[in-house]
Amino acid sequence: MVVLRIRNSHKRKYAFICLSIFGFIMYRYLGTPVGGRRLSRKLGLHANNSQFTLAGEPFRILGGSVHYFRVPSAYWRDRLMKAKACGINTITTYVPWSLHQPERDVFNFQTQLDLESYISLVAELGLWVILRPGPYISAELDLGGLPSWLLQDENMRLRTTYPGFTDAVNVFFDKLIPKIVPLQFKKGGPIIAIQLDDSYGSYAKDNRYMPFIKEALTSRGVSEMLLTSDLSNGLKAGGVNGAIRTMKLWKLRTKDMQELNSVQPNSPAMVTDIWSGMADAWGDLHHVLAPEDMVSTVREILRRGMSINLYMFHGGTSFGFMSGALGIPSYKAIVPSYDYDAPLSEAGEYTPKYHLLRDLFSRYNKTVEDVVA
Structure with a gap:
């Protein structure tokens, strides 16, 4: 009888542990009580007149760009944990079409290009994601991240609704988008917003292009907030209804x-790229931006109640031959280092910018756990 009681006791403890683990998972992914109220995953990132809300609660985006393809996967966790420790609540990353589809019939989503694993790790660490899948992403990549094999078509017109380009985009999105749809906020994942293309207002060759990109995403199941990102003089031409x-x-x-304000009144404002530095070209000195100058700009943006994303928070390295070049005023190739004078150096080391930003963000930061698990 004593042995039986001991075994039953162990079973009860084992059942309790299993229920606790299950309860934690449900708590973590389906909503956490805030102020005694459970929040719903049905309410994603939303733009009210003056502020963003997430799960119905006021939410300020404190973002930082960390490109998974520029950081060895073994270091992803380290860089992301340092971003969170600085006060970042949202990670932004581009998705390089040229790397994921290096040849017309070849796709690569493995190891350092394992986007799903990267996004899942971001979620595990309690951070949100703004995804920037292009198809054009700029990012100092060769051809702006578009695959060079597109140019095998001598009539190709990039970033337009030319059928040769849209057909290629559709093939790529058929592979990419099903990987990210389950990782959206409303489905329990960390993706709260998705950006359409990049800086299209500076190009704007086809007024049907941005509506095509929007439809290409939404028709495949993208349901979170859509964004566009441009310099101020390209805001009108680069925008699209519904983003x-x-x-x-x-x-x-x-x-x-x-x-x-003139092109988008009565809406919360966000700077998706406040540059922490810039990329270096061969033959130039390393570009630096004084920490106090950058942080003073960030401070003013936050003082005005705006959301923000630091480009870059951690630059990493442009491996192989992915680097692009500057064409104006003359041709200059970009170096493989993508240090970008960022708050975390190319090697992942803390910089004076990091410490100043951490002190600043501590006044504004609201963690994921404060909003919804």
Whole structure:
């Protein structure tokens, strides 16, 4: 009888442990009580008149760009944990078409290009994701991340609704989008927003192009908030109905805010790229931006109640021959280092910018656990 009681006791403990684990998983992925109220995954990122909300609660995006394809997968966790420790609540990353589809009939989503594993790790660490799948992404990549085999078509017209281009985009999105749809916020994942193309307002060759990209995403199951991102003078031409317009900038100028307000009144404002530095070209000195100058701009953006994303928070390395080049005023190839004078150096080391930003973000930060698990 004593042995039987001991065994029953062990069974009860084992059952309790299993139920606790199951309960934690449900708590983590289906909603956490905030102020005694359970929040719903049915309410994703939403733009009210003056602020974003997530799961119905006020939410300020404190983002940082960390490109999975520029960081060896063994270091992903380290870089992301350092981003969270700085006060970042959202990771943004581009998706390089040229790397995922290096040849017309070859696709690669393995190891360092395992986007699903990267996004899942971001979620595990309690961070959100803004995904930037292009198809054009700029990012100092050769051909802006478009695969070079597109140019085998001598009539090719990139970033337009030319059938040779749209057919290729559709093939790529058929492979990519099913991987990210289950990782959206409303499905229990960390993706709260998705950006359409990149800086199209500076190109704008085809007014049907951005509606095509929007339809290509939504028809495949993308249901989270859509964004566009442009310099202030490209906000109008680069936008599309149904997507929030956001800005790229070095310094916050009055005319930038006026332009954003004129094309998008009564909506929360976001800077999707506040540059922490810039890429270096062969023959140039390493570009640096004084920490105090960058942080003063970030401080002013936050003081105005805007959301923000640091480009880059951690730059990493442009491996192999993926680097692009500058064409204006003259041709200059970009070096493989993508240090970008970012808060975390190319080697993942802390910089003075990191410490200043951590102190600043501590006044504004609201963790994922404070919003919804």
